[in-house]
Amino acid sequence: MTKVPLKVVVSGPVGAGKSTFIRTLSQTEVVDTDERSSENIGKTHTTVALDFGQIDLGDYLIHLFGTPGQTRFDFMWDILSEGALGLLLLVACDRPGDFPHARRILEFVTSRQSVPFIVVSTRNDVAEKAWQPADIAAYFDLPLEQVIAINAENVDSAKRALIRLMQQL
């Protein structure tokens, strides 16, 4: 039987944990397009096209598409978000300087595509000083239920983001 394909887009600034999140949740080997960074972005490799993973849910097959975080790849946000079931916007809770860029992504996508979304706060397990979900919600002007804090390296924790998104549909 053919499974119904569903697309979930994972977006956010560089270093928010998008590739990690997809690797944690994907049940198949993740297709990534990591290349050595040509700019100083705080890490040696970065996604230049997309990350792709899958979650098999019986009759449904969720395709996870991770967008590149760098601004010069912003044309990908629109392409990947079209027809998506939902959008997960990842932000690192200890990097508030990246929030304006995250908001830019969110507002661009959600003003053009009819896509439900949540904001996913990452690095809560390692951050010494962190913005709490309530404060992140205040920054993005969202109700608290649209923001969730997770550990992107932990399957159960990452799954909670997917559950929260389904609750927003």
Add this chain to the structure above:
Amino acid sequence: MAIFGKLSDFSLREVISMIGRRPGALLLESDDGSRMHMQLSDAQIVRITLERSIESVDEAASLLKRFVQGQGSFHFDQREDDRPLAATLQLDWQRLLPPADAPSSPAQTRIKADDLPHPQTCFVLIKGRNVRLDPILDAFLQRCGAQLERGASAQQLSDELAMELEAVQWHLQSLREIKKIWPVRAYVEQSDVPKKKERRSLGQRLLGLILK
């Protein structure tokens, strides 16, 4: 609960807006190392200290202006104790800050080019919200108010008003930060009821499968 960051990433207006009516202590630290402590309660500044207690409204306003242009950092700690603070001042933020302005060049602003709205992000006007605008921003809003009532992007406004795209983006960002305009939420505004029901039902099925 704490929020922190650089005033080059968040405007002081945004910080104030995020704090809302929450009571607590806001520390503004300028690049030269001077530290201004403020006690906030119910959207009012009730105490300001900068080496000494500041008790004049004019002096408080003048000190705050130093932080409007994006120099330094901020740290807000929410106070859990509900008891009212002994106030030496009773100042309304909105009246103290200068009107929102639209910079004529990137060099005059703390907003980074990367953080400007995408040219195709669509915004709508919040008609019921009254804000203080400087004359340049006010004139811009007069020119494109009708388009923004329907919803418009920087690209559309640039084409229709024959203005440079980047200038329109700066203006929109300034209006966005004081919440005079708001990004369109296509999901909320375009989804019809049957489609929403269908989506919700799919969400419930998927939820069941994920939790299984």
